[in-house]
Amino acid sequence: MGKLVSQSFLNIVRTWKILLAELVVVFVGVYGAFWVDNYRDELDRKDRTAEVVAVLVQDLTDLIDVSGSFNEYMQDGLQKWDEARQHGEKEPPYVFRIFGAEKPPLTTWQVVSQAQLAELLEPNLLYELGFYYNELSGLGDRYVRYAEFTESDVLPLMKTGSAGFYDEDGKELLPRFEANMDRLREYHKMSVEIVDWAKCLRDRVASVDSSNVVCRSVQGVTPM
Numbered sequence: 001m002g003k004l005v006s007q008s009f010l011n012i013v014r015t016w017k018i019l020l021a022e023l024v025v026v027f028v029g030v031y032g033a034f035w036v037d038n039y040r041d042e043l044d045r046k047d048r049t050a051e052v053v054a055v056l057v058q059d060l061t062d063l064i065d066v067s068g069s070f071n072e073y074m075q076d077g078l079q080k081w082d083e084a085r086q087h088g089e090k091e092p093p094y095v096f097r098i099f100g101a102e103k104p105p106l107t108t109w110q111v112v113s114q115a116q117l118a119e120l121l122e123p124n125l126l127y128e129l130g131f132y133y134n135e136l137s138g139l140g141d142r143y144v145r146y147a148e149f150t151e152s153d154v155l156p157l158m159k160t161g162s163a164g165f166y167d168e169d170g171k172e173l174l175p176r177f178e179a180n181m182d183r184l185r186e187y188h189k190m191s192v193e194i195v196d197w198a199k200c201l202r203d204r205v206a207s208v209d210s211s212n213v214v215c216r217s218v219q220g221v222t223p224m
Contacts, residue, residue: 049120052112053205056129059108060202063136067195070098074188090170092162093177095150096184102147103140109133124212125204131216132194132201139190146183154180 074096081094109129117126154177157164165177173181200215 056205060198064198071192090162092158093181142187149180
């Protein structure tokens with residue numbers, strides 16, 4: 001009788017061992033599947049982050065190069081105009097015109113922003129990128145307003161010479177033309193700041209920076 005009880009006990013222990021082993025196998029299999037899925041998701045996230053970073057770096061670099069050359073051109077033109085005026089010359093208002101689209105392209109940001117960026121970039125970096133591209137769009141609007149007045153009021157009058165731009169004494173620009181020159185100077189100043197901002201952002205994006213560094217300059221009102 002004792003042998004039968006011992007044998008039954010051993011059978012129960014053996015059965016439980018088998019069940020426990022099967023449970024361990026099932027657990028390890030399920031855990032392994034989750035681990036593999038998570039690993040694949042992490043690799044996919046890294047790949048998507050690398051693609052987004054590459055696109056943004058290229059877009060920021062293009063703006064730095066193009067706008068940087070525009071800014072140098074404007075600076076040179078405005079400086080020469082100021083020097084001519086200081087020598088008493090009655091120059092027509094200096095005009096800056098862009099061949100092609102008048103506003104900087106935002107297509108890259110619009111496409112990239114649909115790529116679930118909250119999962120790929122740090123919140124503070126993502127916020128500043130959104131802020132930057134919003135300011136870039138606003139800068140384009142400013143140039144359009146300048147260009148519209150230039151094309152409708154300045155360019156036609158240039159056909160008649162420079163006298164029509166000055167007051168009766170021929171010493172001062174008429175207020176509307178002086179204001180348009182001021183608008184261009186403001187645009188130039190803001191464009192220089194945008195380029196500096198883009199350089200800082202490009203470095204942050206390239207390194208997927210998660211610090212609290214703020215690239216943007218101080219935003220404020222335009223003094224009159």
